[in-house]
Amino acid sequence: MKCPLLYLLLVATLGFCPQSFAADAPAPGFTPYLSPEEEAKTIQLPDGYSLQLVVSDPIIKEPVVSAFDGNGRMFVAEMRTYMQDIDGTDEYSPKGRVSLHWSSKGDGVFDKHTVFIDHLILPRMILPMADGLLVNLTDSNDLWLYRDTNGDGVADKKELFYAGGARGGNLEHQQGGLIWDLDNWIYMSVNAIRLRQEGTNTVREWTASNGGQWGIAQDNYGKLWFVNAGGELGPLHFQEPIVYGAFSANGQFAPGFAEVWPLVGLADVQGGTIRFRPQDNTLNHFTATCGGEIFRGDQLPTDLRGDLLFCEPVGRLIRRAKVEVVDGITRLSNPYEKSEFIRSTDPNFRPVNLTTAPDGTLYIVDMYRGIIQEGNWVKKDSFLRPKVQKYGLEKNFGRGRIWRLVHKDFQPGAASHLLDESPAQLVTHLESPNGWWRDTAQKLLVLRGDKSVAPALTIMAQTSTNHLARIHALWALEGLGALEPALIREKLKDEHPQVRIAAIRTSETLYKRNDKSLVPDIQQLTGDSDPNVVLQVLMTANLLTWPDYTKLIETTLASTSSSGVKEIGNQLLRPSSSSATELTADDKKLMTRGEAVYKELCFSCHGSDGKGMPLQGGKPGATMAPPLAGSKTVNASHEGIIRVVLKGLAGPVAGKTYDAQMVPMESNDDGWIAAVTSYVRNSFGNESSMIYPNEVARVRAELKDRAEPWTIAELNTSLPHRLANRNQWKLTASHGSATAALAIDADLSTRYSTGTQEKPGMWFQIELPEETTITGIELNAGSSVHDFPRGYKVELSNDGQTWGQPVAAGHGTTWMTDISFAPAKTKFIRITQTGRSQHWFWSIHDLEILKPGELVKASASVAKKPATSAFE
Template sequence: MIRHLTLTLSLTVAAFAQAQEAALEFPPKPPVHALTAQEEQQTFQLPPGYHMELVLAEPDIAEPVCMAFDGNGRLYVAEMRSYMRDIDGTDELVSTSHVSVHWSSKDDGKYDQHRIFAANLKLPRLLLPLADGVLIGETDTNDIFLYKDTNGDGVSDEKKPVYTGGPRGGNLEHQPSGLTWANDNWLYTAVNNYRLRWKDGQFIKQDIPGNGGQWGGTQDDDGKFWVVNAGGEKGPLNFQNHILYGQSAARAQFEPGFEIVWPAMGLRDYQGGPGKSRDDDTLNHFTATCGGEIYRGDQLPAELKGDLFFGEPVGRLVRRTKIEVNDGITILHNPYPQNEFLRSTDACFRAVDMKTAPDGTLFICDMYRGIIQEGNWTKEGSYLRKVILQHSMDKIIGKGRIWRLTHDTTKPVPAPKLISAPAAQLVETLAHPNGWYRDTAQKLLVLKQDTSIVPALITMAQKHESPLARVHALWTLEGLNALTADHIRTALKDASPQVRKAAIRASETLADPALEADVTTLSKDSDPTVAVQTLLTAKQMKWKDHAKLINTTALTSPSKGIKELAGQMLNNQLSFPREFSNQQKDMMRRGQAIYQELCFTCHGLDGKGTALEGLPPGTTLAPPLSGSKLVVQSDFILRVLLHGLSGPVNGKTYQAQMIPMANNPDEWIADIASYVRKSFGNSGRFIEKAEVAKLRKEHSGRMTPWTTDELKTFGPQPYANRKDWKLTASHNPNDLTKSIDGNPETRWDTHTPQVPGMWVQIELPKALPMAGLILDTAKSKNDWPRGWKIELSQDGKTWDKPVLEGASPTTVTEFLFPKPQLAKFIRITDTGSVKGLYWSIHELEVLEPAVAAAK
């Protein structure tokens, strides 16, 4: 589910924290009590001049998790009423939640009318009003429905499917949220590796890179989609460019210490325990960031405009983030050294969503509850469970508040009336100082598809004094299918870099080859962000010489930002070996999308593990996948994906434990397993979904994660007696010891391209049972034998019929025998050939049969 509700960050603790925890006792302490909204209001700490005003509270709402406004300012709230009703999450996945709607009968900003707009929902998580209805998506499904209230009583009486995505499995934190209609007229969500577009009353889908977000999404004035993530302990991520162009990061994109948090009160209700807290029990680091919003309103001080706000509900605070763009690089700052913009001393303040409101202020959704972690991390024996019970936090449920952030300078404004407004009025609204108005007006104009206002939009795009109005006019033309190459050419010459960037992006929608030269000219733009957008578009559109353009621009530009981001563009390619079949490439693409959605925050984009700042080099959040024997050997990875993994891995205990993924389909498991086994220098074989189905059935009754000791009983394990082997080979025998020295950086190779008949022979100290071989090619990943024959012998003279033979057009290093064999001599013969490539072995292993049958 949402990262701030589940806190998978610290699922197991570091070894030093475990030792501390073992020594701790958890005697009962005075229970945490729920405060009234008026009492909670007194606990807020804000900079001078700012205030928190109550908008809604229980019983009018309960368990609110996200919110959205329609064109007339009515407030819709998704309420997860079945979420963690007790410490075990009993009956959580039942359809007892709903979306409520609230409005002011006097248009004075006081919400005195309340209705259940859509009832009997399963943990609703997607919410976006259109013109005549509200889009709603629930948990465990990708389907989206449009709910309509046809008689105006505030209760929906019509439900229509508009996107059928099918069931969605996996943990609750790994499901979409933050549905956002962006400037480019596409709808984006956190987590998903696709975007949606409204067309003829339905959504069409387009695959894009996964953004890594976990709860909530927002856009800035440029239309860049922003998300935050807790798993990587860094908060915002992939914000250097629009996610359409791929995941991105830059050196020094956070000020030093950005990830350190400064709560006003301490209570260790997070799985990291002592290792994640100071001596006063306050949280010391991001662990549950969520609900981000770029403030774009007009009734708070101008210093806040364009800043990113997001919640840290475990720290009972809201982080204000100052966004600086320096030489094309986006850098994030906390403007309150050793402090936060908003803090509370109430243990139940849980800020999980934020929205720029029609009245120009910032609304903050407070789930207000005791337990904020999902049941996967409050199980028997967990650190969290002990703390929750110690403070009786499981008793505080069924509440929730919505707050309005105001300032001494805030003025009341009338409620909007945009849904029935004439198209001409909506065009004028594209210049409104409040970004909510601009976004809503553009959305409604695109939904209306009234082309009579095209001339007014053209005039605005070319002549309006506000660059933001010109940007919205340009994209509204695009949404009406009225954008032309001439409009683009005019905007490419605009005095505002913001408009030039929008024009470059909008040119992609025309796919007009004649525009390539016009756009390419801006690779030399004086504004680095415009030049970067030019390069991104060139790559996205796959222009013939885009790589040359990127490289030349990087070499000739004085901008360090351009050089750094251009280097990423050249290296961030989505390609797979040509030897892979089309089916295998499809598996890799699907697996990569899953990895970039869910896995990279802990395991790193390079598979080497996400480094933890402030700790010794090499300390990572989760085990490296690159070179992992758990990944490559046998079916270990499938068991881990299905049921999770706990405890030490290779003698180390990591903060991020692998959680079960068994709710996902067999194909999903096979895709991500195959991708990891074929990436990051790994050379395992592809996994078929039938293998997943077999293991799923075999362990259908298992409810707990595996340990590495348990896994070793299922699959073959390498013999440890390599120092006693005698190795010979047809080619370069002197280097054979490099294949068994335990160092994957060294290798044996043939010193000449592969040809049939090359062989390597192993003589064991005595006849041993064996289940197969590993011929790891490591960094020499193209040097696998294109054909092979494996023979066994008791005396090295008489050889049995080959126990295994075959050929492979793709990397293979794992050779498992049909059944265990007993032999003293093993000969591997290369029966294939490949032009210009050696046969290499970095690590040679003989596998001992599993020591126990699966249970």
């Protein structure tokens, strides 16, 4: 391909063409911008396709997502402070906005533009409603509804729609997709919840953790589709609707599916040499997948409809995936041989989001910038930073384009005016061939709440020859609260299996309202000829915990010949991974929160089993991040894992340098860190004591002046160390004092024991040979796994007579009780039992006292390789 005319001078003077950077090419020092017209020439498309520019810089800058309201007006979220230099300086200043664009003539030419909302902190999710726009900002889980009450295209009213509270973490690890699903619930990526309006309230339900990052989509049947960049996974958890579980299946990807075929070879990829081809420096594998969409429009070729499309901005390409469902299992494949659906030779082409438009085409959000990775991934000494600087990618920012993908055999459809139509008119659009029209009409019907259309919807559900219209009619009735059991019972026998599935799913709402009359009818469908219907029966039974639902699943699995039913059904029966032995109600809440955090964020590098996510294309057994199962850092002193989560970890671990190492998570609150660390310490075979927010707060305060991630050497030096003079300790106890010395005899087969059931007031005391600064205690119950303290307090004294206020108080949960507290100088230590057990003694097979480590200064010489992000 020839260089654009704009660059003939560059070619003559520098000897390079920006479309063909080679591994040994001289560094140009910058990667020039192209005008939209010149950029379009660099974008490779299948025969018959072309791009039309919808809106471009300077009207928009740093666009990340677009969405259409019922009248076809396009909202665009603009992260105008995103990476305006290589370090992300002032990234969180309130300069982001949501702009609004529309065609005054209804001809598809967006000639009118306003700033709908200004002065926002990195807006990340938008969703048009009936009379306003839901908006979410970075570092927050709140959703705000903005309205324009005077019709000037500028929001003048704001109200809280959902109070989700503050959140932290890198901005690329936060939620980045918002959708009104077919089931009338609002879902988002990352966060394992769904929301729904009931009257003036917004209700919340938990879902399985979706594992998604940037973007979210649905297909014609309401199944949500997520893509994950951080784990280099691409699409994931797409087997069934996420509300029923995060399922995967063997063979769900065709061989080589994750391999990508870009045209740009700059090697500006996080992950180092394993992630690009040495012969041409092109990206070789998913690393930045985002912005997925199931194309459901009617003005592009029919063979594209129903395909999954998603962006790979590091590769400057858009992947097309054929979706095939066989025997209840969904499988994806790349229809192009060593190629892609859309790709560009312009290094600044950065597609990040896709959407099916009202006009039946596909819209592409192109951030059009040099560097796509957030500042955490391009810190000093990272692999990526010199690559960015070599080509001056950090200098290219403040632009953005939105493209319309069209085809020579189709014309974009008519303009929409759904906001101006009556409920009766909206019903007719449920038969539209364009999924956007069907979705929007249903959403508006539900939001308006006009039940006068219920008879028309019922007739459509019964008689329409379009099975998609029958499905939407059922869900519209469900959303209006007008769905009758008789209609569901009728539709359980519909000729189309997806209508039968919709009937089962809509019945769940009636079941929650205590109408359980449909259960026998639905149970009969375990014998349905379509495995997808059978699976829906099992998933509904499991979700609603029908009486004897486990037996129903087991019986169905024993009788079915469908491998898909067996595979997904067995996953329904899979037990929880938590292994903590005794948890209080508050502990369980902390663990539940930690599990959600892990499954939203951590699994993509550390794996669902805590053994590390396999590194595709790496050496056998290579993983993206260190295993957490059995990790000394995880299971030993509380401070180790707290310090790593707060400040991150760089450099080799156990002699290995991992592709995805820990970045700082200190922007999250103490409860968040306590939750995820407690979960990790009590999952994947780990059994260690819980970590609580007050401990995190103490360690955070100690590290307030540290800015750099730890290295393993620095971490080990900084952690508490065991006192080495156990043979000089004097031990006494209120009960079983004769056995006290067995707690420190270095023989785990022996033990100190109270000899009677635990009760408040029992104490165990250690006298040190001299005053010593200590910071923790380890109580190991060994093989007496139930004999840990149900409650404890730790007091210190210099003379064994006068005791200070407790330096620690809490309770054990498993055989190892780790007690940590602020460093304090003492000669006597007393551990007093404050809990009670009717069955178990208090036993100590081994006891250790910990002294503070040395807070070393961060080393500037260690190469710090960051973790992967949402865009990469």
